[in-house]
Amino acid sequence: MGIYSKLNRPIIIAEYDPQWPLLFEQERKRIEAVLGNEAIRFEHIGSTAIPGLAAKAAIDIAIGIQRLEMASKYIPKLESLGYIYEPTFEALLPERRFFWKGTPMVHTYHIHMAEVGSPLWVKPIMFRDYLRRHPDEAQRYSELKKSLAERWVNDMDAYVEGKTDFVEGVLEKAAQEAGYTGVV
Known part of the structure; x- marks a missing residue:
């Protein structure tokens, strides 16, 4: 069993909903009201942030903070809004804190907390922005996600693994467009 098995639930891909940005x-x-000015930035990331892209209908929110050590004091504040903190994922991505809201079977929101400027902050934004600029690539990603969801409806690990090559390819293209020469 992989790291994402904790989130195993049926993978349902919905067509794009213009309500997602709202x-x-x-x-x-709501989050800003409980965190105050402690969070530096908020970004709408993930597939729900890309117009026209089909997605699991959970809104992904990146919260950028100054130092990851500060994250522990935000946990009770986010829990007061109904978020569940998932420390399990720190084994895979120790530079990120992950939260979800909803029910175990239907997540409505995900929070990805990372230091502003870190790779775990920059990469999802680069990915989002590239697909926004390249609707043809977004369409390819949409079709891939639908195909993987049909094949791996109850296996989140396999679904995520199936997207890896595409995501890495987009990040490489995004880095080239931006003039990055280092490792993405």
């Missing part, structure tokens, strides 16, 4: 903005305001 739901992000409403939730961002």
